[in-house]
Amino acid sequence: MxxxxxxxxxxxxxxxxxxxxxxxxxxxxxxxxxxxxxxxxxxxxxxxxxxxxxxxxxxxxxxxxxxxxxxxxxxxxxxxxxxxxxxxxxxxxxxxxxxxxxxxxxxxxxxxxxxxxxxxxxxxxxxxxxxxxxxxxxxxxxxxxxxxxxxxxxxxxxxxxxxxxxxxxWDRPAAPVELTRVSTRARPDPERLAEIGAALDECVRPAIVVGAQVDRAGAWDDAIRLAERHHARVYVAPMSSRCSFPEDHRLFAGFLPPIREKIVQALEGHDLIFVLGAPAFTYHVEGHGPHIPVGAKLCQLIDDPAIAAWTPLGTAVVANLQLGLADLMARPAPKTRPLPAPRPPCERAEPTKVMSVEFALQTLAEVRDPADIVVEEAPSSRPAIQRYLPFTQSQTFFTMASGGLGYGMPAAVGVALARPGTRVIGLIGDGSTMYSPQAIYSAVQQGLPVTFVILNNSRYAALQEFAPVFGFSASDPVQGTDLPGLDFVSLAKGMGCKGVRVDDASQLLPVLAQALSSGETRLVEIVVS
Known part of the structure; x- marks a missing residue:
């Protein structure tokens, strides 16, 4: 036998x-x-x-x-x-x-x-x-x-x-693996953090600059409590890839640009700048002069020692954001400060014959539930997004921190897979769409409730608008930046996805509402100026 x-x-x-x-x-x-x-x-x-x-x-x-x-x-x-x-x-x-x-x-x-x-x-x-x-x-x-x-x-x-x-x-012999329990979060140095706490308590007009790591670390509520304790204006760090503070909050002050001189201008009047979960600062073009307003103090709490190492001045503490904020909040309450003036409201965008990006985003904001997740890759439209598509809940906004295109469409698919039952909106520019349209196929095959909203302006607008920084004149065309003749509805149809093209402002809201409520993968191409 x-x-x-x-x-x-x-x-x-x-x-x-x-x-x-x-x-x-x-x-x-x-x-x-x-x-x-x-x-x-x-x-x-x-x-x-x-x-x-x-x-x-x-x-x-x-x-x-x-x-x-x-x-x-x-x-x-x-x-x-x-x-x-x-x-x-x-x-x-x-x-x-x-x-x-x-x-x-x-x-x-x-x-x-x-x-x-x-x-x-x-x-x-x-x-x-x-x-x-x-x-x-x-x-x-x-x-x-x-x-x-x-x-x-x-x-x-x-x-x-x-x-x-x-x-x-794969077919070779191997022994079972005994998993080690590894701590992945570090508490801050108490002495250095006490310096930051004292600076927050003693300053007159504090500003908090939040970055993506606040949301990544699950420190959204902690950041709100810290800002409210100190009556601090809250700005979003340049090029932040997540939403880390509710943009309808009384203390929200707006977004910092990736330009040294303009950051200093925006932060003028603050005597303490506390950068929370972000570099200080991310720049996109060469700048000159101070990194913060003259006479102000810079503090930073960040989880990345490599970022802390190049912070140009002040005090930087490396630690998990949630643990660091918990330690700061454990300090005795500071003296009460007056509330700063609120951010002025944004003017409404009105419909035009050829839709503006601002109107398209305003309409999306009206039809979107605050819990819907937006994965964005429309760089030239980001200033309009920051004005007309506010985010008020944690974990509802994702974009790329690198500036490299081809992330947004597939990332929307991955987010939808991780959050079953949650509606996901892939807000993508026409140029960005051409880097990884294969994501449409994956979304359809997985049966995901993803709505791809394509802002089609028939050009690489970010490059055309950036050209004057490098000496281009209005009569000097930027080669390779026009994108005529792209048909994203046909592209989607070829991968089994229903799509519709909208060039009439009066039709946009019902089309978006129907796509978002469909429970399946859809594509909405919006023709914008």
Whole structure:
């Protein structure tokens, strides 16, 4: 009688169980030959989210990680797939999105012969935009490498990591992984934080500048309480990728531009600038002069030591934002200050023959529920978004911190996957849409309630409007910035998505309302001036 054979533990089944314990059962992927063994006998409790291009895969995983709060698992194809993904890996790094990115590698036995579809420097390829990168020395080390990658990705400041895995490793023997419990949040230095607390208590006209890390760290309510305690005006840091303070709040003062001189002008009159969860400051063009108003003091609470290291003056404390704010709020209450004057209301946008961006966004704000999530990639429209599409709840606004295009559409898909039952709006410019329209297909296939709102002005408006900074005159056209003849409704239809084009202001509200209430993937193309 033949004895029964018990299958040994393999890299594949050890990794699957590890991923299950880590809550990483959604796999964002674009398949290739060197990844096939990873997905043999695909677990029934896992979800495979297909992206039709690697940049879209990373964008979906990024949105999912941000909205879920847990690291997302990505599977890419060797060097070519990883190369295609690099633009959005850069964005994930700037977004501080925890991603565990894997890519296949050819079999170890043929690596000395430069085989087809291998990566000669797999570990170096995604650098410097991953926190950690490894190709394990032995197949048996793959599960431990993935466990370590997860912990590094989740440690503040969070970010992507990379593991290259040879194709023949998956069927090799491996030992089970004992998961370590790792703390990912750090408390601030009490002495340095006490300096910030004293400065807040003693100043006369404080300003708080909030950045994306406030929302990422779950410190939204804490930031409100701090501002209300000190009667401090609250500004949004330049180029912030999240909403970190309710924009209808009595103390909300607006958005800082990424220009040194204009930041100083906006903050004039404040004697303390407390930068919370943001760099001090993100600049887009060269500037001159002081970084803050003369006579003012700068303090900063940030989770990223690399950012704190280049803060130009003042006191910087590195810590988790929620823990740091809790310690500040534990101090005795300061003396009462008068409330600052409120921000003046925004004038209404009126309908015109060719719709303005302002009118389109105002209409979207009227039809949108405050709990609906907006994922934005319309850079030239951001000033109008900041005036006409206010956000009043935590975790309802996401955009890219990198400035790189191709993130918004797939990120909307990832956010919708992480927040089932929540309506998601992908607010995208026409130029941005062309970077990763594959996201429409993924949204349709997953049956997601995502409404892609495309602002079509037939140009790369951001570049045309930025051109005078670099010496272009009104009669000097910027080459490559006109985008005539794009038909996004037809593009959506080809991927199974219903769409409608709107060029009449009177039709916009009912069209948006119907798309948002449909419960399925829709596209609304808005022709704007």
């Amino acid at each position: 033949q004895e029964s054979i018990i299958d040994p533990l393999t890299v594949r089944n050890v990794v699957v169980e590890l991923l299950r314990r880590l809550g990483m059962t959604s796999v964002f992927a674009n398949p290739g030959s060197t990844e096939l063994p990873m997905f043999r006998d695909f677990p029934a409790d896992f979800r495979y989210v297909l992206g039709l291009q690697e940049a879209a895969v990373i964008g979906m995983a990024d949105g999912y990680a941000q909205a879920s709060g847990n690291a997302a698992l990505v599977s890419l194809h060797s060097a070519a797939g990883l190369g295609n993904a690099m633009g959005n890996i850069f964005t994930a790094f700037k977004n501080q999105s925890p991603l565990v990115i894997t890519a296949g590698q050819q079999a170890r036995s043929i690596l000395p012969f430069d085989p087809f579809l291998f990566s000669s420097q797999a570990v170096n390829l995604p650098k410097p935009y991953v926190k950690w990168s490894i190709e394990p020395a032995r197949a048996a080390d793959v599960p431990l490498a993935i466990a370590r990658a997860y912990h590094i990705a989740m440690q503040e400041p969070r970010g992507p990591v990379f593991v290259s895995i040879p194709v023949d490793d």
